[in-house]
Amino acid sequence: MSSTNGIEHIGITVPDHDKAIAFFDAAFGVEQLFSQTDTNGGPMPASQVGRMNGLRKGTKMLKVSVLRFKNGPNLEVFEIDHPAGTTNDNIADYGITHFSVNVDDIDAASARFTDAGGELLSEPYDLGAPEDGQGNRGVFGRTPWGLLIEMEQFKSPITYKPSATEERWLPES
Incomplete structure (x- = not known):
């Protein structure tokens, strides 16, 4: 198999x-x-x-x-x-709407993103449950052509369901 x-x-x-x-x-x-x-x-x-x-x-x-x-x-x-299609999809649209990039420093990554020509949708924010934890932060931005990209920083473990048999895969720093 x-x-x-x-x-x-x-x-x-x-x-x-x-x-x-x-x-x-x-x-x-x-x-x-x-x-x-x-x-x-x-x-x-x-x-x-x-x-x-x-x-x-x-x-x-x-x-x-x-x-x-x-x-x-x-x-x-x-x-x-x-x-065909549009360049300003959002998470309410069908299909792949964005991808997330794991970063070590959300503030530095945000600055690099905007310096490269991207636009942040907000300032970096603290992540909510179950991703909450000291230092866990995120932000969404758009590339110059409109693609939505999320950046997330995980400094603390996230909370899993008691029945979960696996943990979320995160890239190594």
Whole structure:
């Protein structure tokens, strides 16, 4: 029987691949591992890859790269020639609405995020139960193209249900 090991990557579509890569590097210090379009040529039309990944007919993947955060899932960044939808999704919308980045210092991470061109939705705040605890703080921000990203700092353990058999996975510092 097959087992699930965990999330390997999250894919996002952005309006400008190169600007997005620069933002993620400036905001989070990611490493660009590889570019599938550099390796395989590009652009890649839906007629070539759509059967594999659901790319809408008549569109092309202009650029695709995989980024590595220090510790956690990778991020695959797509630029599509005719994207659909909006860039200002929120947690009331269907689908993946945001992802969270675990940080050691929420204030420094917030400053780096805004210095890179992102916009915070609020000031960092204390997390509520069951994530509450001394030093546990969070904040949501939007990238320059509108993607919602949450940043969370956990200095104290969080509270689990008594019946929980696993603990939440958190990246190592």
